[in-house]
Amino acid sequence: MKQLKIKCWIEEDGEKFYGPGPHELLKQIQKEGSLSKAAEQMQMSYKKAWAIVQRLNQLSKEALVILKKGGQHGGGAEVSLYALEIMKEYDELQLKIQQLIEQEEKLLKVLK
Amino acid sequence: MKQLKIKCWIEEDGEKFYGPGPHELLKQIQKEGSLSKAAEQMQMSYKKAWAIVQRLNQLSKEALVILKKGGQHGGGAEVSLYALEIMKEYDELQLKIQQLIEQEEKLLKVLK
DNA sequence: AAGCGTTATGTATTTGTAAACATATCGGTA
DNA sequence: TACCGATATGTTTACAAATACATAACGCTT
Numbered sequence: 001m002k003q004l005k006i007k008c009w010i011e012e013d014g015e016k017f018y019g020p021g022p023h024e025l026l027k028q029i030q031k032e033g034s035l036s037k038a039a040e041q042m043q044m045s046y047k048k049a050w051a052i053v054q055r056l057n058q059l060s061k062e063a064l065v066i067l068k069k070g071g072q073h074g075g076g077a078e079v080s081l082y083a084l085e086i087m088k089e090y091d092e093l094q095l096k097i098q099q100l101i102e103q104e105e106k107l108l109k110v111l112k
Numbered sequence: 113m114k115q116l117k118i119k120c121w122i123e124e125d126g127e128k129f130y131g132p133g134p135h136e137l138l139k140q141i142q143k144e145g146s147l148s149k150a151a152e153q154m155q156m157s158y159k160k161a162w163a164i165v166q167r168l169n170q171l172s173k174e175a176l177v178i179l180k181k182g183g184q185h186g187g188g189a190e191v192s193l194y195a196l197e198i199m200k201e202y203d204e205l206q207l208k209i210q211q212l213i214e215q216e217e218k219l220l221k222v223l224k
Numbered sequence: 225a226a227g228c229g230t231t232a233t234g235t236a237t238t239t240g241t242a243a244a245c246a247t248a249t250c251g252g253t254a
Numbered sequence: 255t256a257c258c259g260a261t262a263t264g265t266t267t268a269c270a271a272a273t274a275c276a277t278a279a280c281g282c283t284t
Contacts, residue, residue, distance in 0.1 A: 007119065008117065070261080075261050159232095181279075185230075
């Protein structure tokens with residue numbers, strides 16, 4: 001199956017900041033309420049997921065993920081209201097991109 | 113500097129076929145008339161460049177790069193007329209994408 | 225036939241990334 | 255205070271991808 005794909009992301013000084021990976025991770029955190037479970041869902045090591053969250057929080061104006069350790073259930077993770085706004089913006093941009101590439105099928109003719 | 117980036121590429125069964133890398137390689141081949149020189153320009157190993165050309169030629173309906181070995185100047189490489197068409201299509205798509213993301217600056221506000 | 229510059233191709237080495245493993249830390253509950 | 259489940263973090267291991275190196279093949283020119 002041949003297809004035209006597009007992805008978009010935000011960069012800060014050439015370093016990737018927010019893209020498909022972090023976006024999906026935030027969605028999983030929102031769903032699971034736990035960073036380790038979110039990582040597991042994405043078949044990603046906890047360490048990598050944790051590093052992504054650190055970068056997201058450090059580079060954005062407000063924290064995107066609130067991490068809590070200890071307590072009744074050992075701790076947990078949740079996305080901030082600010083993160084929800086960004087996720088919405090990103091979803092909307094992706095929709096626009098999707099609409100753009102659906103009109104663009106000429107390039108696919110190159111393949112057998 | 114913070115910026116929103118988008119890239120697009122063609123996939124065949126999940127395997128990347130034509131994207132920014134191959135596109136730039138074709139441009140360099142057109143300019144240099146040599147695969148080794150094109151690879152050198154891109155600071156890419158000859159072997160990798162050669163592999164990209166193989167995949168491009170094998171998966172497309174017509175050859176995109178014509179390779180010649182031996183002869184007066186030892187051989188050379190040139191892009192086919194068919195390749196020129198594809199390069200033009202790709203450039204036009206990239207232009208459309210560029211126009212799309214220029215209207216979309218809200219997401220960048222997330223960064224410090 | 226010898227030389228040249230390029231393509232063609234195999235092997236070895238390096239590099240960078242991701243995962244795996246091992247612990248430490250925290251703060252509720254019982 | 256002992257336990258639990260999650261976050262926090264360092265070290266080691268495994269794997270994949272890119273590069274580096276070496277050499278063959280080719281065909282035109284002289």
